[in-house]
């Protein structure tokens with residue numbers, strides 16, 4: 001059974017159709033890739049699934065229920081968590097404090113609980129869990145360092161640790177490998193496999209083809225807001241339409257670069 005079904009999803013911004021009648025499914029327990037050239041509509045699709053935008057048309061079915069148009073907080077509470085393109089850490093906070101913030105993304109403490117001291121038990125539970133999650137990511141020894149002091153690859157790993165604090169069932173990651181060197185990429189791929197091993201389904205937007213092809217069981221390809229192809233890494237790699245879409249994009253980029261010179 002799929003954990004996520006995107007049905008004929010559309011998003012229009014004025015005259016521009018960023019997502020155009022897009023349908024795909026994500027199998028429970030899988031690592032699924034969503035790829036496509038720049039501007040294909042991948043981040044917009046994430047924004048629609050996670051409730052940041054209300055779709056112009058279509059539905060998002062998560063765990064059997066229609067969540068289209070629901071609030072981000074309600075969707076997060078159901079265990080559908082997304083990260084943003086670029087790092088979103090609090091750089092002036094420690095590694096440990098950043099992960100603790102993740103605990104509050106889902107379970108917001110309320111004023112009465114604080115006054116009555118009920119928060120203390122919850123705080124303790126959150127701290128224990130933060131230690132467990134940091135240990136899982138190999139970051140426990142660096143818990144007191146400032147987030148900004150971590151190398152880039154570990155900042156990305158910390159971002160995933162923050163997301164994991166809210167106990168996602170489906171974790172959507174927008175370009176988690178950006179700017180990583182090959183060693184950081186390999187490390188991150190291992191972490192993702194282990195997160196999936198905890199029963200978390202991963203939906204991955206990514207341009208790093210080595211990572212996408214190495215991790216994903218299935219890949220959905222978007223181009224100009226629409227579905228271009230869907231299949232296994234092997235099928236996608238050898239799909240002429242996919243190759244043309246990417247080639248077209250890189251040729252455009254070369255022309256743009258040449259024009260800029």
Ligand SMILES: Nc1ncnc2c1ncn2[C@@H]1O[C@H](COP(=O)(O)OP(=O)(O)OP(=O)(O)O)[C@@H](O)[C@H]1O
Nearest residue numbers: 013016018036037038039040041042043044045085
């Ligand atoms: N809030 C918005 N208002 C107007 N247009 C938007 C908005 N968000 C995205 N777009 C446009 O929608 C299209 C798809 O953008 P989107 O960010 O989803 O692409 P993407 O596939 O994530 O690209 P990239 O790989 O570069 O991150 C682009 O043409 C973009 O300019």
Ligand SMILES: [Mg+2]
Nearest residue numbers: 042043044085
């Ligand atoms: Mg994007």
